[in-house]
Amino acid sequence: MPSSAKRQIQQAQEVPTARNLSRSDSRAIRVGSPGIAPLTDDDHFVPAAEARIGTLLCDKYRLDSLIGVGSMAAVYAATNLRNARRVAAKVLHGELMALAGLRERFVREGYVANGVGHAGAVRVFDNDTSDDGAVFLIMELLEGETLQARWERHDRHLSVAETAGFVRDLLDVLAAMHDKGVIHRDIKPANLFVTREGCLKVLDFGIARRRQNSATQTLAESMLGTPAFMPPEQALGRHEEVDALSDLWAAGATAFSLLSGRFVHESATVEEALINAATLEARPLASVVPPSFPPGIARVIDRALAFDKWDRWQSARAMKKALVRAMDEVT
Numbered sequence: 280m281p282s283s284a285k286r287q288i289q290q291a292q293e294v295p296t297a298r299n300l301s302r303s304d305s306r307a308i309r310v311g312s313p314g315i316a317p318l319t320d321d322d323h324f325v326p327a328a329e330a331r332i333g334t335l336l337c338d339k340y341r342l343d344s345l346i347g348v349g350s351m352a353a354v355y356a357a358t359n360l361r362n363a364r365r366v367a368a369k370v371l372h373g374e375l376m377a378l379a380g381l382r383e384r385f386v387r388e389g390y391v392a393n394g395v396g397h398a399g400a401v402r403v404f405d406n407d408t409s410d411d412g413a414v415f416l417i418m419e420l421l422e423g424e425t426l427q428a429r430w431e432r433h434d435r436h437l438s439v440a441e442t443a444g445f446v447r448d449l450l451d452v453l454a455a456m457h458d459k460g461v462i463h464r465d466i467k468p469a470n471l472f473v474t475r476e477g478c479l480k481v482l483d484f485g486i487a488r489r490r491q492n493s494a495t496q497t498l499a500e501s502m503l504g505t506p507a508f509m510p511p512e513q514a515l516g517r518h519e520e521v522d523a524l525s526d527l528w529a530a531g532a533t534a535f536s537l538l539s540g541r542f543v544h545e546s547a548t549v550e551e552a553l554i555n556a557a558t559l560e561a562r563p564l565a566s567v568v569p570p571s572f573p574p575g576i577a578r579v580i581d582r583a584l585a586f587d588k589w590d591r592w593q594s595a596r597a598m599k600k601a602l603v604r605a606m607d608e609v610t
């Protein structure tokens with residue numbers, strides 16, 4: 280093994296790799312959820328989350344039902360009692376509210392999402408702290424399913440036309456994000472929602488950041504993400520190198536999985552996935568799809584997955600243009 284690869288593996292092994300940082304690798308998100316993993320019987324936070332059903336936030340929002348629970352927050356279908364509007368309420372877990380860094384990142388999610396200025400970014404209407412100290416966001420309540428759920432419902436294979444259409448729409452949102460200096464850092468099927476009308480929404484801006492803030496980022500923040508959809512520079516913890524091209528790698532990895540039913544790197548554990556993401560080049564999409572797969576689309580995705588950032592598409596718009604051209608060749 281080359282000495283450089285050994286050094287990279289050693290660096291990756293030294294980085295904290297808590298399993299809860301990638302808990303949604305293979306889990307679907309329930310209908311209506313703005314980016315939170317589904318309920319599970321052994322979820323530590325479920326009892327406290329369920330106890331909030333029927334309560335009020337700031338005498339304004341009634342929590343009607345629990346949609347899902349994640350490692351950071353619980354999401355409820357809720358009603359704004361002042362205008363009867365149905366919304367989603369995302370409430371930070373009580374045990375985490377004392378952690379200033381998490382509180383700040385949680386509230387920042389709303390500002391970052393709204394700052395994108397694109398219909399494909401989930402909208403956040405309000406944020407506040409309830410009388411009992413609960414920090415919450417009020418978001419649009421979506422009806423539909425995540426691409427993760429759709430993928431699993433279709434035996435982990437989506438058609439070329441459907442996948443290409445979703446990735447095209449994703450790239451349109453990413454272009455708007457990157458124009459505003461916003462890097463998502465966790466693009467994956469579980470964070471992409473398809474409404475009943477067929478519109479794609481990008482969810483969970485909780486670990487997104489603006490380029491100008493990267494210098495003050497901590498090591499723990501730099502390692503947040505999902506190893507199966509994490510580009511090499513992010514897996515290595517080189518947060519100063521994580522930028523728009525990193526989101527394009529994740530978009531390519533998303534397309535790779537939706538089309539092939541496989542992850543870019545096959546791994547038995549989260550730790551192995553992180554090391555593989557940090558050290559291995561992506562295998563060609565053609566190696567895991569039928570010979571009849573459109574070569575033009577495969578080339579677009581393979582370039583997005585280049586190990587070296589400068590070998591990737593240099594913007595979301597450039598990748599979208601190439602993808603649309605490849606789609607036209609198929610139809």
